[in-house]
Amino acid sequence: MLWPMLALALAVTGIAVLAVPAVRVFVEVRRLARQVAESSRRITRAAEDLERATAPLGGQVDALRRGHGHDVRQDRLPTDVRD
Structure with missing residues (x-):
């Protein structure tokens, strides 16, 4: 009866040891x-x-690709620089 109880205790201990890293x-x-x-x-x-x-x-x-636009860079220039 000692060996089955020891085996059961070791099995429970092994499961507990593996459960901690799993958690x-x-x-x-x-x-x-x-x-x-x-x-x-x-x-x-x-x-x-x-x-x-x-x-x-x-x-x-x-x-610009369609050719319908104007130079986008000119929109950002001050008016005195564009002329």
Whole structure:
């Protein structure tokens, strides 16, 4: 009867020893997942900001390609320099 009890005690101890690192890994994976989600939100927000910032420029470039626009650089010069 001693050997089966010893085997059972060792099995329970082994499961407990393995459970501690498993819980730690679980906690770290959840923390990493939160960081990845936050980084993804930041990247998405930055991409949207970049898209909004480049939209006016894209329209000007499109007009220049079609030949309907004028020199975009002249719009930024003071009036006394343009003449």
